[in-house]
Amino acid sequence: MMNKFKVGVVSTSQLSFPGDKKAAFRKSAEKLSTLAKELDFDLYIYDRDVITADDAYIAAKALEEEKVDFILLQTTSFSAGFLAPIFARIKNARLGLWAIPEGSVEGAVPFNSLCGINMYSSIIGHYLKDYRVHLKWFFGDVEDPLFIDRFHITVRALSAIKKMKQSSVALIGGIAPGFDDLYDDERNLIRLFDGIRINRLHEYDEIKRLADGMKAEDINARIAAETAEAKGFTHPTAKKMMEVNARFSLAYEAFLAKYGYNAVAISCWPKFQDDYLYSVCAVVGEINDKGVVAACEGDLTSAISMLLLKYIADDTTMLMDMSAFDEKDDTVLFWHCGPASKRFCEKNGFSLGLNYSGTPHEPHEKEVSGTGTVRDMVFDSGPFTSARLTGECDSMFLATGSFVDYDKPSFCGSRGWAGNLKINNQPVSALDFVNTVLVQRFQHHFPIVKGDFSCEIEEAMAWLDLKKIDVVPYKPVMQNPLWW
Secondary structure (H helix, E strand, C coil), X not given: CCCCCEEEEEEECCCCCCCCHHHHHHHHHHHHHHHHHHHCCEEEECCCCECCHHHHHHHHHHHHHCCCCEEEEEECCCCCHHHHHHHHCCCCCEEEEEECCCCCCCCCCCCCHHHHHHHHHHHHHHHXXXXXXXXXXXXXXXXXXXXXXXXXXXXXXXXXHHHHHCCEEEEECCCCCCCHHHCCCHHHHHHHCCCCEEEEEECHHHHHHHHHCCCHHHHHHHHHHHHHHCCCECCHHHHHCHHHHHHHHHHHHHXXXXXXXXXXXXXXXXXXXXXHCCCXXXXXXXXXXXXXXXXXXXXXXXXXXXXXXXXXXXXXXXXEEEEEEECCCCEEEEEECCCCCHHHHCCCCCEEEECCCCCCCCCCCCCCCCCCEEEEEECCCEEEEEEEEECCCCEEEEEEEEECCCCCCCCCCEEEEEEEEEEXXXXXXXXXXXXXXXXXXXXXXXEEEECCCHHHHHHHHHHHCCEECCCCCCCCCCCCCCCC
């Protein structure tokens, strides 16, 4: 059971301003209590006045004892400058500075609240510059769009980061042979999400033993369930491989029940093929269906990136290759053998197809050679977000777009043509998208979730000090990475 994200709200003020500071903060706290239920976070309200340095130290101790993750510091009125460093240096809690409207436009200023967060942000940025304190500003009543939009993004991003730090992730069988671009030093991941547990010692044989020990009645029941969920088979060969598919589906189910991992990176080849002429693609999709993140080809960093997307969006993710682009309609094809969750084809569903084996496998009745069942689907139209850690896990590639709502030829497997492409919320052509990926030497895997969560990802990147992968507009000349 994961601990919820916890916000602590506290008010600072000064006696010289005539506005009703107690009433203003009480109103804010009541509305935040309602918002906490809507956004599903815990709230601690520090309801004592904070005016002097001693007041601030007492409040800081209370916030630390409550183990809040985020301090929402409301300068209900302009407050003494020496309070800011006290709250800025509270350990293990991030900081938000919150100003409220004055409530009038002339006469004596009631609160001078906005000036208060202006001064506090400046003090923290200059006087405490060596501390590199991260902070975000907020303005308005709790129900104001300017406040709620900014705050909602923060809650989503920081809640996801907290969940990451409580998560458990496994690599099973190692990285796919030769996929050296997927290698990362796991210590960078542990440092980024301090508290995350990563186990890279599980081997393929552990899953194989579980699969070989499955009972015939359980296998038959799983075959029936998996077949009923699909629209049918595109190849007779795929149907014949359902017995092996069901065995490994049950094996991974038992494995995950035993260890309770939140995400796994599975080495899906070549060992499966060596033993069974089989690939685990459809099983990867099924694992994702059930709420556990599963990345193929032993891509641990993508599994962790998918998990962050899952927590931010509260939705299922998938892992794709970039396999083609089309300048005519500015689209890029995201494709993989067939490991996508059914979440991405709710409109038209999926068929059970056959993994590529060096021979054609267009849909027909003739048997062909292949290695295992895959999910053959075209993704639903609509917006998506792709985000993956890269570099030394100190950077993130962030892209958004929309899967097209018109028919367009594509390869067998799990796939979708994507247009309206953006990188870091900057519109790009398909050619610029491909050029950026290739020039910036980005890995060949793209974690994807439905919906546009670019703001939440950008926010998480800011709190985590992750750098952006900058767009490199296409030129017909050789281009070096911008980070060289």
